[in-house]
Amino acid sequence: MDHPAGSTAQRQYQSINFAQKLGLFSEQWTPKVIAEMNDYQFKISRLQGEFVWHSHAETDETFIVLDGLLHIDFRDGQVSIASGEMFVVPRGVEHKPWSEQEVKLLLIEPRGVLNTGDKGGARTALNDVWI
Numbered sequence: 001m002d003h004p005a006g007s008t009a010q011r012q013y014q015s016i017n018f019a020q021k022l023g024l025f026s027e028q029w030t031p032k033v034i035a036e037m038n039d040y041q042f043k044i045s046r047l048q049g050e051f052v053w054h055s056h057a058e059t060d061e062t063f064i065v066l067d068g069l070l071h072i073d074f075r076d077g078q079v080s081i082a083s084g085e086m087f088v089v090p091r092g093v094e095h096k097p098w099s100e101q102e103v104k105l106l107l108i109e110p111r112g113v114l115n116t117g118d119k120g121g122a123r124t125a126l127n128d129v130w131i
Helices: 018-022
Strands: 032-037 040-050 061-067 069-074 077-082 086-089 095-110
């Protein structure tokens, strides 16, 4: 798959600024791809309110909070992740992210993973959207 970085002959070596990328969109619960490593994508997103209960049967999902306080409910508990912290949701574990105030975060997951996992529905964002 081709991606915005282009081939090595055309690639420009440039760092990625999270704040600049987050400034390019305001929609919530719509992860945007900012980089790719092997088959893993780095996605930034804005979240507020409650998401849907879902799981990812084939992969773990990494949440890195850049700004705000994210809560993730599990059927048997909860974790809170503050700015500068991360948490890995194990593959197959049902979870529901939520926040009272807007959270800005970085997600790391394999290419092709849907934000709603096994649930689908109206909250499913377009996949593989690069900014």
